[in-house]
Amino acid sequence: MADTSIPSPSRRTLSSGVSWTDDLPLCQLSDVGMASNVAYLTDGRQTEAFPYEDRAFNFATDYDCYLYGVFDGYEGSRAAHFAAERLPAELLLGQLTSFVNEKSTKNILQQAISIVERGFFESIDIELAKITHLQSQLPERLTPESAERHYSSIVQQIKSLNDSIRGGTTAVVALVVNNNLYIANVGDSRALLCQRDPGGVVKVQQITVNHDINNEDELERLSKLGLNVEKILERGRLGMNECTRCIGDYWVKGGYKKNPDLKGATSEPIIATPDIYGGLPLTEIEGGFLVLMSDDVYKSLEQSTGHENANIDIANMVSHEMLCRNTMQGVAQNVIDKISFTHSKAFGRAHSLSRGDITLVVRNISHPLGIDALPDINPILPDLSGRHPVSVPYKRNSREIVHTTGEYPAGIPTLSLVMPPQSGPENEPIDLTPAGTSPPSEDTPTNLVVGGATFPPTPLENLYYRSNAHQPAKLDSQNRVAPYVSFDTF
Template identity: 45%
Template sequence: MAAQRRSLLQSEQQPSWTDDLPLCHLSGVGSASNRSYSADGKGTESHPPEDSWLKFRSENNCFLYGVFNGYDGNRVTNFVAQRLSAELLLGQLNAEHAEADVRRVLLQAFDVVERSFLESIDDALAEKASLQSQLPEGVPQHQLPPQYQKILERLKTLEREISGGAMAVVAVLLNNKLYVANVGTNRALLCKSTVDGLQVTQLNVDHTTENEDELFRLSQLGLDAGKIKQVGIICGQESTRRIGDYKVKYGYTDIDLLSAAKSKPIIAEPEIHGAQPLDGVTGFLVLMSEGLYKALEAAHGPGQANQEIAAMIDTEFAKQTSLDAVAQAVVDRVKRIHSDTFASGGERARFCPRHEDMTLLVRNFGYPLGEMSQPTSSPAPAAGGRVYPVSVPYSSAQSTSKTSVTLSLVMPSQGQMVNGAHSASTLDEATPTLTKDPSRPENDWTAIPLCQLNLLGSLTPG
């Protein structure tokens, strides 16, 4: 069991205090390492895996889940997974806490983790500065005399120890309420079974250079938001919020795109969503790394990855007998779609030369496992509404043939728009519907209720 828990954090081969934490057996995880494809379609790992994840429960019935997406090494993701568990599962949260208390504890935990990591590399940064001061100025490293070789080797080692960062999405389940905190580009979806089908809601926002709220935040610091959006990448990443990454935290004044900022522009402060009541909910929670949905978007195009992944999970629930098998089957399917798209040489092959690490965590809320869903007839639209069919290609088979899962998008009837919502909607007020707030980013459907996806009958070969 201890070995299983060590693999839970995909950590270095050293014991961790988290080995003794109880695992949550109501959840499962699937993963795949990064791949780059050669011209003959052969895939090779570009770098050691950098994702990490956790799924724990505490003695006071608090559940903690997390998916962490790293870059430039896995040191930060491993640090965050272990330290965040310590900041949330050692009595900081209990059943007596109000919603505001839970949000405060989450904010504090992320702050402590960020500061602790940066403090943990202080000595290495100081040693790096000292060694660099011993090198001749203005001489390229490859031209340095042999006597400096040991210094250069030590500098490379130090750089590996201090480099890198992580994006994180974390879910806390307490008092049957769900809280989600995220920094960066990983996603959380809540998928509910309703009388009309499977309702899929993204609970968090992507912190990217496409996010208008993030661009506004950066503009308030004196930065050129238009230029940032045009460039799209900040020090190798699209994310505007990250944990770690000392280069953009300490050295942003030396980065042209960020040098005018009045204070640190790249932050580790999470956005917290919830509490989301789970009373009476049947369905599942999804936490996924950016690599998973980006691989699917590369193969199929942007805009439908959340819905496609939810449909895949739903199908695997009916086929598999364990949650780990459900999650792994979906990851394997996305991996095959991506590699097949590259091998096809078709229109989207050029978007699929490589994919990053992929991690999927599924937490079950009473959704039937290992039972095939009974075919249902096409649902009638809600009173006054209309049904818009959406076709999502999917195959649960090992072959490359596709099976079409037909989903429908149930929209409220058209009424007077009030604050971006239909005032005359005939849907129940508690039922999320797909609504676009024009003040939000193009792909941000998360701050407001989302769509309902209805499985319209059995799978039919495409």
């Protein structure tokens, strides 16, 4: 059956456009994985229901400061894009130094998120002013039906402007400064701290708490503002989703009085105040790694598997990927691809279902890498003690690999070494004369075996082989074979 899934696009493709953050160095201890939303069609195909709305980053600085973030946008990508652009500017341009203590770091992190929130609303001031101006042109006490019928042009302009400022984003951010870890969270994106013990068991601690209508503390806060909590639970959402905190989303903040579900609140019911955790010394996290993810990552897996909490499943998947790789590259993306495939396999034929954008950031702290990986392309040289040293023509080429043990799997390129046969007394000269009529063996340096194909030496290589190769080679007083290579050309 043909694969009808949507291929995973790169971060640059999904969040198109040039950004000042493109010049920030990426953290090599981490990886970002993402996949756009999917709607399952009746003919078995999959399509993107709307443009990708999430954003993520994994930055490192020259002064051992690291910043990671996942921003789960909704009703458009404007807020997520703004937050992902602005937050690094508030944290990575000299605000944090080796002299800041824990309290100062938390204050800087909280202020940075507050500045991002304020800056976003300043960025939509022009649209808000236009909406106010257009609304002033409509007669008072005009019903929506009458306005649509008699002032359709103005109404359409207002709708278009409303759409342009609609939506917000969650945020989960990790900051490493002075080798201490700090986490900030707004909304229902999630941070996990995972540790693999010596026995191979992965333990998971969810650091963040979801800010949504399932959080009793959040419901109590809304109740104190005068909102009917029972009606909120009955509707199953506040505004456009379940979140009780977010960055942006004018219609549940500055414009909440125009929202029939929220207008009874005595003040803005949805806030951008983050919960901040830390700092936790990285040296105390043995076998550990950090996971940041949007809510659809764990919700999609919970839907697919029927498990109540997908945290441990995701942590095990990440740990497995890290054990199978020598670097962090591709770890998060492979996990995202597996979750996407699992959801597609479970619900691809249920045409009424879909999956949202899924975004994952993984940061290794002290988890082992590459235990189950294939050997490095440059393996450790074998111990030649007790054998006759031998000179081998050498050419620095990625196709050639020294290999004598025969332990590597098929398909790994090899170049065999020819060792003198151990016949006769140790100090007795050994005749290495090849058979005069025999073609070169595939076990000699004359042929390079690369991926199963045989390559003869180039004419340039022939220039440096001894022309009198058919004469017997003798060992010197130190029991070494004379070099094959002639340096007369030099």
